[in-house]
Amino acid sequence: MTTTDINTAQAVRKTRRMPAEVNILLVLVGIALLFEILGWIFQGQSFLGNMARLKIMILQVSVIGIIAVGVTQTIITGGIDLSSGSLVGAVAMVSMSLAQTGAYGLDRVLYPGLTDLPVIIPVAVGLLVGLAAGFVNGWLIAYTKIPPFIATLGMMVAARGFAKWYTKGAPISFPTESFAFIGSGMMPVLIFVIVAVIFYILMKYTRYGKFTYAIGANEVAARVSGINVERQKVKIYMVAGLLSGLAAIVVAARGQTAQAGMGLMYELDAIAMAVIGGTSLTGGRGSILGTAIGMVIFGVIISGFTFLRLDAYYQEMMKGVIIVAAVIVDTYRQKKGSKS
Template sequence: MATQDTNIERPAARAHRKLPPELNILLVLVGIALVFEILGWIFQGQSFLGNVGRLKIMILQVSVIGIIAVGVTQVIISGGIDLSSGSVVGAVAMVSMSLAQAAGYERAIYPALTGLPVVVPLLVGLLCGALAGFVNGWLIAYTRIPPFIATLGMMVTARGFAKWYTKGQPVSFPTDSFASLGAGMAPVMIFLLVAVIFHVAMKYTRYGKFTYAIGANAQAARVSGINVERHLVKVYVIAAVLAALAGIVVAARGQTAQAGMGMMYELDAIAMAVIGGTSLTGGRGSIIGTSIGMVIFGVIISGFTFLRLDAYYQEMIKGVIIVAAVVADTYRQQKRGKKT
């Protein structure tokens, strides 16, 4: 009889273990949203979730960083880190905006190039991002420089380039076609397209399988026939191209570009990935989890603003949340290690 009970219970236990980790993250999102809803009625006398306009603004604000987070997630899964994405945003925003200025604007950076088709600043911006990513990936893969150091160097270099490019002056007045890239809900649509593409790539293609394998054990991946160095270059190029895309979108949305654009975006993107369940030790994570982490991040920031919490308190609490997510990931890793 005892044996029969055990056999009955085992399938249920296995089903419980097979529940996707994203479900737990989604439950956290629901819980946080409900907390802000209750606090809203207590302290503000109004609904947090009932204001559609507020939720729309929140999604728009985090979707640009969410594009970066999709690339950063892949880097972290591969066992690396990318601190340069925010600076790539600023540099690419300056370059693309300078090529997207409206014809006849007397203060254009390149008067002879004003009024170019939108595809030109878009492609040039993405190529600039690809170059930054290639340098990051090549240094990490072939010179064995730690990812932290290589991307930190690119962070400083790209930010310096953004300041040098126009001597610190803002660049404005883009063509209408370029501005449309950031108009309305376009940033959200672009994020969703990027998220779907790379969810499929990470889950169903060799690119994704190789990325997970390298992050779990680079030496084992190399022995199994994966060209680890070449694949790492691909991962960093993709991450930087997505950062460049975010730079183009944020510049188009604000219809101006400044050298300081994208400041701290890299840390917010890393936070979204970690909150979404991506392990900083590599080998684990998902684009769906990062997408939920992005919404959690947005709900927290929007909720703090809704409750009129001072900005410096918001920054401190944001830091605590990031550390808590890392501690939780470390605990999960230790627990998994004990079971094995």
């Protein structure tokens, strides 16, 4: 067989290969059917037939899914963001303090004649806090060459400390009706869908997405081709911080309270969703659609464990197993891809 024949055969194999999202979707269907079978065997009832359970499941994971959209972009560049969970706690405290009703707000105590602030103010301030934290992460990673793991780890500790300091550890509650509306009903799911669609388009059809993938695939080559790598990294981490801030606002509005401990372990759940969805931890590969499917897989697994009445401690252990298994699959896929 000639070299031309070999290249032709490889090209045919690549064209026949299904998109990664299709494989992930098939995994989702398989896992859902598995829990359906186990439900009838051990519980005598349907897992998929209970719409109330599925609604709760999608509501629970949609907030972390918003974070996962931003985390996916940092991982595609070969980086990571460990600060997103702590940013949820910090932004939630700040936003809720500005969204309280007149009878409870600290600013009303200092200025008794002040009326409730328009909902745009706590939302805008919360998003700006997340954006600023993301800028610090990106600047440290891009311009001081600190590894993303260390830079975002430092932000994780600092943001959690800020959340505790902001009100001396006291929770903040009683938001205005307009702020609470952000987390009411299926609004968190709608917000996630809007975010996912926007960044799916940006990552697939714009220079922002092409530059992000280029940096993850080969940073040196991206720099030689004229991409401002440092500026792009700052943008990506700012987006991740912004989406963490948005998730904080949604979760605070949904619970109508904010506590310094909010968002604990959200960063690991978001990373798990991205990795399950096919995002490679070595960078250069991943998609927002894959992360969205990974989010649903993650939710189905956790909801399925709860449905089967598996102890919460075992659920946490299984999360770790799922993450490790996803990384092993990704490593195998990369080796297989390099051979083909």
